[in-house]
Structures are given as C-alpha cells and as structure tokens.
Amino acid sequence: MVQTSVIGCGNMGSALIKGLWRTGNHTVTACDLDPDALESVADYVDRTTSDVSEAADADVVIVAVKPDIVGAVLEELELSPEQTLISIAAGVSTDYVEARTDANVVRIMPNLAAETGDMAAAVTGDAVTDDVRELLDDVGEFAEVDEERMDIATAVNGSGPAFVFYLIRAMADAGVEGGLAADDAETLAAQTFKGAAETVLRADRSVEELIDAVCSPNGTTIEGMEVLWDSDADADVAAAVTAAEERSAELAAEFDSEDNE
Numbered sequence: 569m570v571q572t573s574v575i576g577c578g579n580m581g582s583a584l585i586k587g588l589w590r591t592g593n594h595t596v597t598a599c600d601l602d603p604d605a606l607e608s609v610a611d612y613v614d615r616t617t618s619d620v621s622e623a624a625d626a627d628v629v630i631v632a633v634k635p636d637i638v639g640a641v642l643e644e645l646e647l648s649p650e651q652t653l654i655s656i657a658a659g660v661s662t663d664y665v666e667a668r669t670d671a672n673v674v675r676i677m678p679n680l681a682a683e684t685g686d687m688a689a690a691v692t693g694d695a696v697t698d699d700v701r702e703l704l705d706d707v708g709e710f711a712e713v714d715e716e717r718m719d720i721a722t723a724v725n726g727s728g729p730a731f732v733f734y735l736i737r738a739m740a741d742a743g744v745e746g747g748l749a750a751d752d753a754e755t756l757a758a759q760t761f762k763g764a765a766e767t768v769l770r771a772d773r774s775v776e777e778l779i780d781a782v783c784s785p786n787g788t789t790i791e792g793m794e795v796l797w798d799s800d801a802d803a804d805v806a807a808a809v810t811a812a813e814e815r816s817a818e819l820a821a822e823f824d825s826e827d828n829e
C-alpha cells in the first residue's frame with residue numbers, strides 16, 4: 569500500500585481521491601480547510617485532516633490547491649528527500665515547487681476523469697519514479713513530456729474535458745431538437761463519445777480511416793461530415809485549446825516573476 573495524501577479536496581483533488589480509492593492500492597489521507605470538502609470525500613479515504621502537517625506523513629503528497637495557494641501550502645509542508653511531492657497546479661513550474669520543498673518533485677497535469685479511472689495525464693520532471701508511473705497507470709493513461717510542453721498539455725488534457733463536455737451538450741441538444749427525451753439524448757451522446765474514444769485508443773486505424781468506416785456510401789454520415797468539413801469547427805476547437813494554452817503560459821510567467829522578486 570502506498571501512503572498517499574491529497575491536500576485540497578475540491579474538484580480535482582476529490583476526483584483523484586476517488587480514483588485512487590477504486591484501485592485499492594493506496595492508503596489515502598485527505599486534507600482540506602473546508603469541512604464540507606472533507607465530508608464529501610470521507611467515504612473514500614482512511615483519514616481526513618485540516619492540518620497540513622498531518623498530511624505530510626505519506627510516501628506521496630499530492631498538492632491539489634489552486635495555483636495561487638501552492639506557495640502557502642508548501643511553506644507549511646515539511647517533507648524529506650525520500651518523499652514524493654506531486655504538484656498538479658496549472659502554470660506552476662517544477663522549479664517553483666522544488667525551490668520550496670526538500671521532497672522529490674513531480675509535476676503532473678491530470679484531469680477530472682481520474683474519478684472513473686479514465687484520466688489522461690501529462691507528467692514531467694527528472695523525479696518521475698516507477699511509483700509515480702504506477703499511480704498514474706492506476707487511474708488512467710499518461711504521457712511523459714518536457715516541461716515546455718506542459719502548457720499545451722494543460723490545454724489538451726487538463727482543460728480538455730470541459731471542451732468535450734461542451735461538444736456532448738451540443739450533440740445532445742441536437743438530439744432533443746430532433747425529438748429525443750433529454751435523458752436519452754444525453755446518454756446517447758455521452759456514450760457515443762466514450763465509444764468513439766475507446767475505438768480510437770484501441771483500433772489500429774487512424775482517425776481518418778475510422779471516419780471513413782462510419783461513412784457508408786450514399787449514407788447519412790457523409791452528409792453530416794460535409795457540413796463539418798465546410799465549417800470552422802476544427803479551427804474553433806483549436807482556438808479553444810490555444811486560448812487555454814496561452815492562459816497556462818501566462819500563469820507560468822506570473823509565477824516566474826514571483827520567484828524572481
């Protein structure tokens with residue numbers, strides 16, 4: 569069992585906690601100042617605390633607070649070089665965290681799907697150990713990337729679920745417009761995204777080949793694809809990703825300038 573602490577049990581921290589709980593490989597301590605946040609994860613952890621120093625008693629400490637709180641939490645957190653500190657904050661560099669702890673620092677950009685064991689994560693840093701890889705494997709898929717790629721990874725897989733939720737909503741709304749019950753439309757749209765994603769991950773065909781496979785000659789899909797190919801839908805998705813990437817870089821620049829003050 570890996571002793572793991574999660575500091576900050578909001579949207580992302582609680583998703584990681586629930587994902588880790590499902591694996592059965594972790595003894596988890598949840599730490600948050602908000603009693604309601606602790607209450608919401610109490611069924612998935614071994615211990616809850618509002619005291620950061622209690623959360624320090626772990627092999628792996630995941631700091632899952634908002635970026636602007638990371639510095640304050642690190643000030644309170646005394647760790648040794650034998651421990652691993654995982655930082656998941658958007659725009660907060662490995663250097664920023666390393667300068668404030670003695671622990672091995674690993675920077676990860678996770679996503680909300682950790683909760684169901686379907687997380688896509690980017691990880692960076694020299695201290696990525698097999699234990700960290702195992703943890704990431706436990707809750708989904710991961711890619712090891714250079715630190716300079718963390719802004720784009722943040723946009724693609726960190727913010728990405730929101731973009732996909734938006735697309736699911738658009739497809740479900742079209743279903744409702746066509747007469748499906750709202751619940752059915754949402755289930756059909758969401759399951760279609762899930763199935764399509766699984767197909768991409770498992771098939772040995774390219775995305776283009778898979779589109780071809782759905783488009784029967786003189787059939788229905790090609791009519792819809794013609795609309796998409798004639799639209800700016802791909803450019804709009806790319807613009808959303810770029811906007812998120814730029815914001816991540818902006819946050820990183822703010823933290824760098826704080827470091828140099």
Ligand SMILES: NC(=O)C1=CN([C@@H]2O[C@H](COP(=O)(O)OP(=O)(O)OC[C@H]3O[C@@H](n4cnc5c(N)ncnc54)[C@H](OP(=O)(O)O)[C@@H]3O)[C@@H](O)[C@H]2O)C=CC1
Pocket residue numbers: 575576577578579580581599600601602605620632633634635637640641656657658677678679680726727
């Ligand atoms: N949301 C997402 O999908 C993703 C988020 N991230 C990163 O995860 C981090 C957390 O984001 P998110 O979960 O959305 O944020 P939330 O605000 O939902 O969660 C943060 C939690 O930390 C608590 N907190 C604040 N100060 C402390 C402290 N000193 N000690 C312990 N707990 C504290 C907050 O309590 P209170 O509300 O009372 O302040 C809150 O419960 C961010 O750095 C973000 O960049 C990364 C990938 C995806």
Ligand SMILES: O=C(O)[C@@H]1CCC=N1
Pocket residue numbers: 658722726727
């Ligand atoms: O929106 C954010 O800043 C965080 C980081 C990636 C997803 N949510």
